Amino acid sequence: MEKPSKVDQIHSLCEALFGERHRNYLSVASSFLDISRPNFHDSKTEFLQELTAVEAIISHCDGIFSLLVGQGQDAPETHKLMIDRLVPAINQHVMQSIAFKEISTPNDLAVKNVVETGFHYSSLLVVLHMMEAYRRRLKELKQQEVDFWNVTHRPPKYYARTVALRFARLFAQERRVKPTIGTVSDGSHPSTDYGRALEEVFNILEINANVRTAGEWAIRQLEESDWNPPLNALSGGLFGMGTTKNSTGPTISPVVEALSKA
Template sequence: MSERTTVETVLRHARGIVNLLTVPLDKTPEQHKQLIHSLAGPISAHALVSRNKKRIDSPSDLILSNLANDGFFFNSVLVIFDLIAAYEQRLEELEDQEKQFWNISHRAPNYYARTIALRFAKHFGRKKNVRPTFGTSSDGNHPSTEYGRALERVFEILEIRADVRKSAEWAISQLDEENWDPSHNPKRILLGNGEGTPSRIEGMKRITEALLEQKKVR
């Protein structure tokens, strides 16, 4: 099994767990809400009893003990949220690598330079909410845009000996509008992909609020 297949499989199962164990207050049938509420208490209690029987011999033991003491059901779902975020980031990296290695023309490009330029372009777009651009100044052929100047500095720090312009222009060509405008991001949070589904941030907020509500009644 390839690394990408493994990551995609983990994400599919993790999202399935969250779909089963969360209760968005505005969409979930009352019967399912009651089912989750009735499940949260016993699961948290069993985890607490189990952890209390074990000695705390390491930092990991302490973390797990604190997690159980504060409400295992609630906290375990939040841990899965973090797991999903980490695996989504790795999947994005693997997808970027595939784009690079399957888009070879006549001469092999500098893959490392392209990887850095693309990751930085996506980071720049998310932070600035604008599409990165690249241009050169008339005096000296140096980068004239904010992204270009910053990327040139990144290359200097990492000692990348590659053409900044070519790397930047390739990276920009790989971007979609979702990379700088969150409203165009088709990836929806864990609740499905139907029309009218809330954005990832809004969906996460609703699920977190629902989990907090579950914790109050456990």
């Protein structure tokens, strides 16, 4: 019988810890743990190029929200009136652009769904998720800057640290508690759920590193928001601005409510 892949073994381990998670053909939300190796750069020039680009992308996305959302309920009345005029106009232009377009690819269908659910606000939700992804990447790059580019040598077992941190964040998110790690009194094996599971993850991935050392480092990197996440910033409307009576498409509130419970 063929041995399950490392991905399948990790998936089974996480299901035993956190409950079943159904796979789908897009693999969205099907993989519990990212086991890929960090994207190491061949030179500091390459690293700084990506760091600068990611910071700029986040800044430009913030600019989009500043212009299209303003300060939410605290935005000047003139800004709100401008948005009231702009939203239906933009939605109508996009509706016209795809009205007779043949749906022949998954991307065509995705765009059609965004348009039909209210292009303006649905697009802002997509941008919001993109910003979150880039902010996570920025955190990784900042950590790599400390680990690789501000020291004279690479620290050992970086992959072990990376996996331990990803798993610590997953554990905190799923259990809603800060993970802990320790060893049993009569040996070197871990004594906590996180520690025992991390040891098994290391075995599956063939990571030759001290589980407790990597686990303790990972736990120190966690923030309270990892196990006690704040309410979705969109709660109550997209930064306080829902659709208006002149807007096309459904109100954003049900979407926001669903996201906040995800």
